[in-house]
Amino acid sequence: MLILTIHNGHDSSFTLLKDGDILGHWEIERICRVKHGTGAQTADGKTIHDIKFPIIQEKLRSFGLDIADVDIIGLNGVTNWDCYHQNSFIWKNLKNKFGDPEGQGKCILEDTNPPFYTWTAPLEVEPCWGNYKGKKEIRFFVLRHSMAHSAASYYTSPFKESAVFSWEGAGDFWETAVECYGLGNCLEFLGSYNWKPHYNIFGSLFNDAGHLLADIGTGLDCPGKVMGLSAYGTPRRQWVDETLRLCGYCGKTFQLCEGGRKRWTSMELEYKGAKFSLRENIIQDVPYPDEPIRSMLKDSSFKVSQDFAASIQQALEEYFLDRLKVLYDKIGSENLCISGGVGLNVLANTRALRESPFKNVHVVSCCNDGGLSLGTALYIWHAYLGNVKICKSFNPYLGDTLYDKPGTDTFGAVVEGFPVNFKQMEWGALCKFIAKELLDKKIVGWIQDRWEIGPRALGNRSIFASPLSADMKNIINRVKRREWYRPFAPIVMEEYAGEYFDIDRPAPYMVVVADSKTDKIPAAVHIDGTARLQTVNRAQNRKAWTLLNEFNKLSGVPVLLNTSYNVGGMPIVNYLSDALKLLCDSSMSYVVVDNYVFRKR
Ligand SMILES: [Fe+2]
CATH class of the missing domain: 3.90.870.20 (Carbamoyltransferase, C-terminal domain)
Structure with a gap:
């Protein structure tokens, strides 16, 4: 049984799983040298997605395999069929690379928890597969984005059963956080927090804060910088509460707050005795604040920026601990798997380990979107095909050896x-x-x-x-x-x-x-x-x-x-x-x- 799974979008990756063994997991950015692999053009004018399929074929060949040997192709990125259509990139990519699933008339919504789509389609797909010229009926499998995150952490954990909390910045633009329960080879979907119609999750707030405070790098790199800066500051209770309200967190219960995202911009920041207001709607409508404010925020002596970062971090941790208590009360497991991009927030993970009711915590090394194809592959192997989960420590050394190293022709x-x-x-x-x-x-x-x-x-x-x-x-x-x-x-x-x-x-x-x-x-x-x-x-x-x-x-x-x-x-x-x-x-x-x-x- 050979499973190939592909994650498109930022932090693009693919995974090969043969009879349950991970042959390899490749983050495309390491090969094409564009960080986060967002589809930007490479030096020779190609997009990452142009070069991905020949790379897959090359890796298959390195194991003596060909695309014709693949039994299941797994993809991720849809919460439900409506969202699937909304996600034009995935839709276009599927149609271009694999044919139109609806056109096949064989697309099946599997009645499971969670539901997912499978279909069988002829694989006669273009030159993107290198030398493959044949035609083959192949099984396709689509797993929702948040479940792929959850699967990446749960199936790499040493646990026989575990609660799973996956959270991130934008998710698939529908789900931004999801709760699951893993038992043996099964991973049960319990519920999710949605992006729309309101904005209610922390990952993207960290992106915005990163732009406000650091103005360096892409949005995907900002959260780590805010976290690093937060150690220099002191949380201000008013700002912590404001951030919690922004995220729809009101007191003891989680409620959605309409228009919350704008409220942050009304905070007043003091700098060298003067007061500045971030413009109304600045985060909503304008990607960056005015240049003078940005420059001041970058000043290392500017304590306000450090307190601002510390306040956001504190709010995130308080929110997380509260969610974990609710999850623990639902499930009662001693084990917790954390996933999604916010799983890279080591300070929040540590508070989960120290202060939540869970005794054991596992976070997979690729809990960000770079691990989605791995999660999809492991889900197919365990939950869909029913294979036993082996509970041992996970080996993360699954990429390639150094290109052009001593001993190679080049x-x-x-x-x-x-x-x-x-x-x-x-x-x-x-x-x-x-x-x-x-x-x-x-x-x-x-x-x-x-x-x-x-x-x-x-x-x-x-x-x-x-x-x-x-x-x-x-x-x-x-x-x-x-x-x-x-x-x-x-x-x-x-x-x-x-x-x-x-x-x-x-x-x-x-x-x-x-x-x-x-x-x-x-x-x-x-x-x-x-x-x-x-x-x-x-x-x-x-x-x-x-x-x-x-x-x-x-x-x-x-x-x-x-x-x-x-x-x-x-x-x-x-x-x-x-x-x-x-x-x-x-x-x-x-x-x-x-x-x-x-x-x-
Ligand atoms: Fe994600």
Whole structure:
């Protein structure tokens, strides 16, 4: 049984699942080098969607497979059939790539919980499938967007049963949050919060706040920045309440508030003794506030912007805890899976772990839209086909190995274009050498094996540095061209995690924070004393663990600063050329690829 699932839209991805094993999960941005893969044009004038289908064919071929071997094609993105028609992009894409499902006359609404659509259609589809020229009847399966998110977290969790809460910015422009219950291979839909007719969810408010406060990057990158900035501020109760009202949250009950989104703009902000009002309707009708206000908000000494971010974060957490209590009362499970883009809010996840009635929390590393095709594939395998859910820890290293790496045909030509030397080293000696250089405050790119799926680097596409001195934070921020307030995360040997951080369990996906117990690692701890840590053990990532072990032997500290191998606004690297360019253009000293060490000449 070979299942191919495709997510269109931003953070486009596809997944191949063969007999229940995930052959791979590919976020298109890593290949086409356009962050979030929003369909923008690539350098050679093609859209991401133009290049996606040949890429799928290429990956199938790398496993000795062809599109003709696929049994089910899964898609996501519809809440109901009406919404399906409203979503013109998906509709057009389906028709262009797979034929018109309605035209087939075989489209079936499956009477299940949740309902979904399947149909059988002839696969004779265009040149988009590379060399495929045949014709085949193939089963199609459409899963609603929010359920695909929920499935991504539940089916990768170690739980036999669990409550699931998925929430995000816009969802499929119909559902923005959904509650589910997973039991064995089943995932039951319980209910959802809808986008229309009112605006009532936090994810997009974070986008708006990001534009107000930071004005950098796309909307999809803004929420993380607001979260980072929030640690510098103090929540103001009036603003927290205002934000809750904006989201339709009125007191103890969740009610929809008409026109709430506009009210935010009436807040008055003080700056250098003067008062400013954000224009009425500014968020609703104009994407950005006036330039002078924007500039002031970017000022690091402007406390109001920090308090504003802290207030929004606080409101989000209060809302979340309240929703979780309701969900717990409905279900009574001790386990919680979190998904959707807001699942990347590590502060909210942490409060769920510490303060909600749930005892165990799982968040998949690709809980954003990049994980939708994975969730769809796992849903088809378990819920639709009825296969048993295997409850074990999830391996997130499911992407490709580095393109053009040593040993490939193109390696020589790529490396010739850069002023670098390289040498191959025995693995043990390499780790000792790099650990020593890290202790000497060198910055090291670290690329090993297949990339980790999701937006966080989990030790295979990382930049590592010593966490021992506070100034390293600013040095790395310059390398990565990031804002001053963005925190860096620690990667720690799992066996020492409890010694350095207030945490009593492994945290392998960098989706929660923990309070630091030590002043030894200032570069990897945020201003509020928290750290968005990743714990690592030998089985989970042997190479990163070995490097940490060597660093521990030299320094007495089993922790490194770990950040993703990219610069602001770019996807995480997977081309050797991108990795070497950053090495040559920055104060990085080395890039390690497998057991090859590159350095600038
Ligand atoms: Fe989503």
